[in-house]
Amino acid sequence: MVLTDTLHCHIVNCMDTKIFDNWTSQLRKGVLELCILNDIRNRKMYGYEIVRRLRKIEGLIISEGSIYPILSRLKRQGLVETSIQESPEGPARKYYKLTQEGEDMVSRMNTYWQAISGVTDSIEKG
Amino acid sequence: MMVTFSESAQRNLRDYLRQARQCLRGSKSVDADEVEQNITEHIESELEGVSEPVSCDDLNAVLQKLGSPQQWVPADELPWWRKIIFRLRNGPEDWRLAYISFGLLVLGCGLPWTLGVFVLASFIVSRAALSEAGDTSVLKGQRWLLYPSLIIVYAFVLLVLLTWPLLPLIPLADEFEHVFRESSSRFDEDRILGISIVAAGLGLWWTVLGLIFLKPRRVLRIFFNPFADELCSKWPLRLLLVGLGLMILSVSACVLYYKYII
Numbered sequence: 215m216v217l218t219d220t221l222h223c224h225i226v227n228c229m230d231t232k233i234f235d236n237w238t239s240q241l242r243k244g245v246l247e248l249c250i251l252n253d254i255r256n257r258k259m260y261g262y263e264i265v266r267r268l269r270k271i272e273g274l275i276i277s278e279g280s281i282y283p284i285l286s287r288l289k290r291q292g293l294v295e296t297s298i299q300e301s302p303e304g305p306a307r308k309y310y311k312l313t314q315e316g317e318d319m320v321s322r323m324n325t326y327w328q329a330i331s332g333v334t335d336s337i338e339k340g
Numbered sequence: 341m342m343v344t345f346s347e348s349a350q351r352n353l354r355d356y357l358r359q360a361r362q363c364l365r366g367s368k369s370v371d372a373d374e375v376e377q378n379i380t381e382h383i384e385s386e387l388e389g390v391s392e393p394v395s396c397d398d399l400n401a402v403l404q405k406l407g408s409p410q411q412w413v414p415a416d417e418l419p420w421w422r423k424i425i426f427r428l429r430n431g432p433e434d435w436r437l438a439y440i441s442f443g444l445l446v447l448g449c450g451l452p453w454t455l456g457v458f459v460l461a462s463f464i465v466s467r468a469a470l471s472e473a474g475d476t477s478v479l480k481g482q483r484w485l486l487y488p489s490l491i492i493v494y495a496f497v498l499l500v501l502l503t504w505p506l507l508p509l510i511p512l513a514d515e516f517e518h519v520f521r522e523s524s525s526r527f528d529e530d531r532i533l534g535i536s537i538v539a540a541g542l543g544l545w546w547t548v549l550g551l552i553f554l555k556p557r558r559v560l561r562i563f564f565n566p567f568a569d570e571l572c573s574k575w576p577l578r579l580l581l582v583g584l585g586l587m588i589l590s591v592s593a594c595v596l597y598y599k600y601i602i
Contacts, residue, residue: 277407
């Protein structure tokens with residue numbers, strides 16, 4: 215009886231963890247993109263610089279390498295553009311900055327995010 | 341800035357970049373060269389200040405934080421052939437097993453001598469996929485990959501089940517043919533009797549089979565999963581009726597034979 219209860223608890227806990235992991239993973243994808251866009255909104259940055267800033271946010275990045283394909287995709291989508299600049303510390307660096315289209319998109323995303331988080335907060339508070 | 345790596349670290353880095361290239365290649369949304377360049381820059385920046393040549397442990401710590409390149413590109417952005425490889429490698433099981441099942445079937449068709457073995461193997465993998473999925477309604481595209489081998493095996497089993505009473509007649513086929521040819525010029529009552537006896541046996545068997553399929557459905561549901569519902573809904577009754585009809589006709593023919601011919 216104790217064994218089956220323990221086993222049941224273990225299975226339920228495993229399922230809970232799996233559900234939570236799936237949920238955070240899906241949420242993280244969208245939020246990470248928003249964070250990247252907001253990060254380069256005010257000034258242009260190079261890839262490693264973006265990673266260094268975002269890694270400080272706990273739980274946001276699981277694998278740091280995933281930021282680079284996102285940057286590449288945002289570039290292909292026309293939301294960011296790149297420029298090469300010489301660096302005093304070494305070889306030239308590729309800097310990312312928002313395009314006008316990216317600027318409009320991040321404004322819309324922020325508005326949507328604020329609306330969603332506002333609604334979530336009000337539901338949570340009852 | 342150029343970082344010098346130890347021999348083993350250099351090998352690890354080469355492997356990692358090759359893996360990254362493989363994962364990014366073919367992605368519609370990502371420029372693989374750009375990402376590789378960024379990754380290389382990232383590694384060099386992270387290892388700045390580390391004593392050179394950079395050891396395997398130092399490099400691995402950086403690579404671990406970068407994560408597996410397989411996580412970088414969402415599976416739905418990959419081209420179809422990469423999706424297949426990705427699903428074969430990483431699952432989920434319902435897709436992995438579906439591809440394996442279909443692959444085995446295709447392989448079997450390419451090697452006719454071992455067709456039976458491959459079809460059977462494909463059938464077992466398909467059944468494993470069905471068990472894994474639990475509810476077959478969750479299977480969508482996978483059905484096209486899983487069902488062919490199931491249909492082949494079930495059709496074969498059903499054919500054997502329906503016609504096995506005729507099997508003992510196969511060795512006698514030549515003899516029958518010979519007798520029929522000799523007596524083809526005239527109306528042969530014996531021929532009608534022979535056919536009637538065989539048809540009555542077949543009718544009896546189909547009646548029994550119809551009854552079996554009508555009642556103990558659990559075994560059949562397990563065996564003919566996922567087609568058991570279709571199989572057990574209308575067909576048993578039809579088979580029962582056809583079997584009864586055949587049996588009545590055949591027995592009537594035999595009765596007539598004994599009454600009027602003998």
